[in-house]
Amino acid sequence: MRILIAGNGGREHALLWKLRRDAPSASFFATLPNGGMAPLCTGVGISPADVVALAGWAAASRIDLVVVGPETPLAAGLADRLRRVGIPVFGPSAAAARIESSKAFAKDLMAGAGVPTAAYEVHTNGDAAEAHIEAMGTPIVVKASGLAAGKGAVVCRTVADAVATARDMFAGAFGEAGRRVVIEECMEGEELSVFCLADGEDFVALLSSQDHKRIGEGDTGPNTGGMGAYAPVGFVTDELMHEVADRIVAPVLRALAEGGSPFSGLLYAGLMITGDGPRVVEFNCRFGDPETQAVLPLLSSSLLEPMLSMAEGSGLSGHSPSFADAAAVTTVLAADGYPGAYRKGVPITIPPLPGGVQVFHAGTALESGRLVTSGGRVLAVTAVDRDFGRARAASRDAAASITFEGRQFRGDIGWREAERRG
Ligand code: AMP
Numbered sequence: 001m002r003i004l005i006a007g008n009g010g011r012e013h014a015l016l017w018k019l020r021r022d023a024p025s026a027s028f029f030a031t032l033p034n035g036g037m038a039p040l041c042t043g044v045g046i047s048p049a050d051v052v053a054l055a056g057w058a059a060a061s062r063i064d065l066v067v068v069g070p071e072t073p074l075a076a077g078l079a080d081r082l083r084r085v086g087i088p089v090f091g092p093s094a095a096a097a098r099i100e101s102s103k104a105f106a107k108d109l110m111a112g113a114g115v116p117t118a119a120y121e122v123h124t125n126g127d128a129a130e131a132h133i134e135a136m137g138t139p140i141v142v143k144a145s146g147l148a149a150g151k152g153a154v155v156c157r158t159v160a161d162a163v164a165t166a167r168d169m170f171a172g173a174f175g176e177a178g179r180r181v182v183i184e185e186c187m188e189g190e191e192l193s194v195f196c197l198a199d200g201e202d203f204v205a206l207l208s209s210q211d212h213k214r215i216g217e218g219d220t221g222p223n224t225g226g227m228g229a230y231a232p233v234g235f236v237t238d239e240l241m242h243e244v245a246d247r248i249v250a251p252v253l254r255a256l257a258e259g260g261s262p263f264s265g266l267l268y269a270g271l272m273i274t275g276d277g278p279r280v281v282e283f284n285c286r287f288g289d290p291e292t293q294a295v296l297p298l299l300s301s302s303l304l305e306p307m308l309s310m311a312e313g314s315g316l317s318g319h320s321p322s323f324a325d326a327a328a329v330t331t332v333l334a335a336d337g338y339p340g341a342y343r344k345g346v347p348i349t350i351p352p353l354p355g356g357v358q359v360f361h362a363g364t365a366l367e368s369g370r371l372v373t374s375g376g377r378v379l380a381v382t383a384v385d386r387d388f389g390r391a392r393a394a395s396r397d398a399a400a401s402i403t404f405e406g407r408q409f410r411g412d413i414g415w416r417e418a419e420r421r422g
């Protein structure tokens with residue numbers, strides 16, 4: 001079997017790591033492998049954004065399965081193109097990926113399907129946005145409608161801040177993504193990430209997890225792509241998962257199918273667990289990063305089997321995942337300056353690490369055999385242990401032992417869970 005992973009972040013390294021365990025004798029390929037993926041697969045040398053070239057390569061190379069990691073190539077139609085040339089692919093069509101690539105589309109879909117989410121309005125100019133912000137009051141959330149790598153939402157505490165943020169977006173702070181601005185009611189509660197393998201109206205949820213979006217300890221500072229994660233989340237009961245399935249995931253999948261854009265791939269529900277129950281913050285059309293680096297090490301059943309079955313058009317075929325009775329905590333190491341501008345090419349030193357600790361590479365590269373930084377989020381360090389507290393300490397200690405100039409990481413990943421457990 002020949003398997004191609006499109007994408008080269010921490011999530012894709014985790015997907016490669018898991019699929020290699022599921023299929024030790026398969027041949028693995030990756031588009032532009034990072035420094036951790038490169039020794040495990042063959043690099044293709046084509047960007048996932050180059051949809052036509054990549055699909056052509058996959059067809060010529062007799063690839064049996066393409067797993068698409070990031071949202072951008074999905075939104076650009078990579079899965080559609082692969083299907084057209086007869087290559088099995090795990091990942092939704094561009095039309096279904098609008099659940100993530102257009103917040104306005106997602107919001108309209110949820111409204112139509114009666115899915116609980118924050119009240120919102122979509123604006124296309126600063127004056128209308130300002131009037132709406134003044135009428136709504138604060139706190140309020142201002143978001144670029146298009147893709148913005150997890151950094152396009154700003155929770156604003158004052159009207160002046162909200163108005164200035166919206167005007168910046170219209171002025172191009174997020175490029176095309178900010179031509180439409182969503183102004184949203186601010187929901188209060190704890191966030192939860194729920195991943196579902198979804199095919200049409202059929203779906204199955206994986207273990208729930210929690211991301212840490214802010215750069216600073218204690219959840220302070222600007223939003224990032226995600227500074228750490230853990231799984232499973234202690235407050236999640238079977239009852240809550242049923243509520244999420246029945247009130248959120250099922251109606252959205254039905255609405256997509258009925259609208260002619262059935263979803264096949266990984267549907268990620270980003271939720272706020274409020275006093276009124278779970279409400280949707282956002283949907284993503286792919287695995288979360290860094291939650292995947294926490295969830296996949298706990299997945300004891302095959303990921304390849306359901307992916308292949310879905311990619312080949314046989315649906316989920318009754319595949320239901322099973323998980324180790326353990327906890328996973330993932331600490332992200334980021335470059336100096338992230339989520340703002342950062343330097344690349346900084347040498348990284350990773351000492352020998354204890355068992356139960358796995359380093360997933362994100363923004364790394366091998367330069368003449370030497371490991372250097374090449375992105376904002378550089379590494380994700382996952383520790384698995386039957387005991388949550390031990391997993392948490394091991395992840396933090398391992399992150400602290402890895403060095404590169406200016407590195408930043410949060411030493412408090414999993415703090416809410418630790419507080420809950422006392
Ligand atoms: P998004 O870009 O939609 O993924 O939002 C990024 C982050 O902003 C979320 O993970 C939340 O922490 C926060 N956020 C977004 N929308 C809301 C909302 N309506 N209420 C409260 N927090 C939000």
Ligand code: GLY
Binds near residue numbers: 150211287288290
């Ligand atoms: N961890 C958030 C995301 O993947 O969008």
